[in-house]
Amino acid sequence: MxxxxxxxxxxxxxxxxxxxxxxxxxxxxxxxxxxxxxxxxxxxxxxxxxxxxxxxxxxxxxxxxxxxxxxxxxxxxxxxxxxxxxxxxxxxxxxxxxxxxxxxxxxxxxxxxxxxxxxxxxxxxxxxxxxxxxxxxxxxxxxxxxxxxxxxxxxxxxxxxxxxxxxxxxxxxxxxxxxxxxxxxxxxxxxxxxxLTGSAAVTLTLADGTTLPTVNGEQLTLADFNAVLTNSDGTRTVVALADTNEDGVFEVNFKFLFPGAYTLSFEGPMGVTSINVTPAIPFTVNVESGKEGTYAFTLNGVVAGAQ
The missing domain is CATH 2.60.40 (Immunoglobulin-like)
Structure with missing residues (x-):
């Protein structure tokens, strides 16, 4: 014993x-x-x-x-x-x-x-x-x-x-x-x-009447932007937005996330200095066990540096 x-x-x-x-x-x-x-x-x-x-x-x-x-x-x-x-x-x-x-x-x-x-x-x-x-x-x-x-x-x-x-x-x-x-x-x-782990489905659409500028000689589209998810220890997951079904809505799905709070933001290509999005970013995403959260954003405009 x-x-x-x-x-x-x-x-x-x-x-x-x-x-x-x-x-x-x-x-x-x-x-x-x-x-x-x-x-x-x-x-x-x-x-x-x-x-x-x-x-x-x-x-x-x-x-x-x-x-x-x-x-x-x-x-x-x-x-x-x-x-x-x-x-x-x-x-x-x-x-x-x-x-x-x-x-x-x-x-x-x-x-x-x-x-x-x-x-x-x-x-x-x-x-x-x-x-x-x-x-x-x-x-x-x-x-x-x-x-x-x-x-x-x-x-x-x-x-x-x-x-x-x-x-x-x-x-x-x-x-x-x-x-x-x-x-x-x-x-x-x-x-x-x-x-269960959770996931976050993110969409980004262009606001009516909004025209994206030309940066580095190229006309910007939503395909030039990334969604960025940051966890509590500062680790970033960066995924390019894509319009897979060609309906004008660009999407990304962050899968297999531990439950908890994350920070979501968007980033553009080099030359883009600020992004105006509704809801405002950085945005807090709360991932729940076994659930998929959906988050819809509208891009109102961007500011680009000197060309």
Missing amino acids: KTHLISRLTALVAVMLLPLLGCGSGNSKLTVLLKDAPGDFKEAVVTIDQVYLQGEGGKLVLSDKKVTTDLLTLANDTATLVQDAVVPEGTYGELRFVVSGAYVRVDNGDGTTSIYATSPNYEGLPDGAQVDGDLQAPSLGSSGLKVKLDGDKLEVTGEQKVLVVDFDVSQSFGHDAGNMRKWVMHPVIKGADIT
Whole structure:
């Protein structure tokens, strides 16, 4: 029987299943994000060498990029383990993390701390660290750490999803019975809620009686303008407007967005110094889970620099 820390430390792995843009049906995109909340450990560092799905067709490696992270630093952030991996549609029974090493630093209750590591030479240890005992991680470097999925199966289809799983660190690290100099890592991870991503459909039309100027010797059209969506960390997504059905309405659809507030604006080609749009820009777009928001704008005119 192992003695576990009393307080709970939770880690979240967000799995986004996004249809693969530009490819035929039968494929989805998969992104895996690792997140957690602070607890009583001083440090809890793991190195993940590989992330893979186990399905009807066998093992599908999503990423073999090595990631070393202290779970305790992720309370207000995420670590990206997999970015936009292509996954064929189908049924997958397991998501697994291959862990090559780890250590925990624990509070001894007397003002001191102790480090327990999978190896005294584990590459994730801080410089000059003294390892006080062993941290055993049975099978994690071979078969990998299994993520238990809700319903025991992960169905990958053309839908966009966010699958959240719960990594309970306090249940995952504990003293080995009868040996206070040894800890054992038996990660406890279980599935949780599914949240849909959202999208924003944006249209831009030219106001009646408005004529666009000539810039750099070329007559401007709405096709020369881009829609720009900026998220909370300042990342910009720039997409050119297009009139796909030739009805005079230029469109762009921002897909697979995490719920939250974004800033929408428009930009013209070099030489355009300002854009007059109704509603006024920058405009706040609130993306809701599982919903497509529609936003219609009218271009009233632009100001161009000296020709």
